[in-house]
Amino acid sequence: MLHGIDVSAYQSSSYDTDGVSFVFIKATEGRSYVNPKLSAQTERARDAGLVVGFYHFLWPGNIGAQAEYFVRHAPEKAGDILAVDWESTSEGTHASNAEKDLFIRKVKDLRPSHQVVLYANRHFWLNIDTTSYAGDGLWIADYVSAGKPRIKATWRFHQYTSEPYDKNVAAFADKAALRAWAGNG
Secondary structure, eight states: OEEEEEEOTTSOTTOOOTTOOEEEEEEEETTTEEOTTHHHHHHHHHHTTOEEEEEEEOOSSOHHHHHHHHHHHSOOOTTOEEEEEOSOOTTSOOOOHHHHHHHHHHHHHHSTTSOEEEEEEHHIIIIIOSSOOOBTOEEEEOOSSTTOOSOSSOOSEEEEEOSSSOEEEESSSSHHHHHHHHTOO
């Protein structure tokens, strides 16, 4: 399995890329937040030759506007992966299943050549999700052994710890296979 990380404004723009094949970078949240380190964190990933993904933290409501906001701010390069982060907001709310599904479909319509995946923690996937729609793949968060999330669904990425930062594995044989799936093989 391939190893990767995900970063946001909480992490440095000069994060460690040793032993890492991919990175997901928080791009946007709702309709008003853009990661202030987005450009620098993206440059770091591209300079290191990593497969790059961008994610949007989804809020309930205004789904079409959120999708447009995300694709307007997420860098666009062939082979970049796009993701929606579906979890509870700081206000304790979350987008509905219909909103989550609509967001994925809208992003796929706006960026048809990109893979679009769903990020959800195990609780959301097993107890909140009712549609099992994850776009082009599931990125599951379950803090257990790397590559062994406690779900039956097929997954592409597994976030297995947040210590000392978010670490992930990808279910691909090698970086070339990930690049091919992402569209820039």
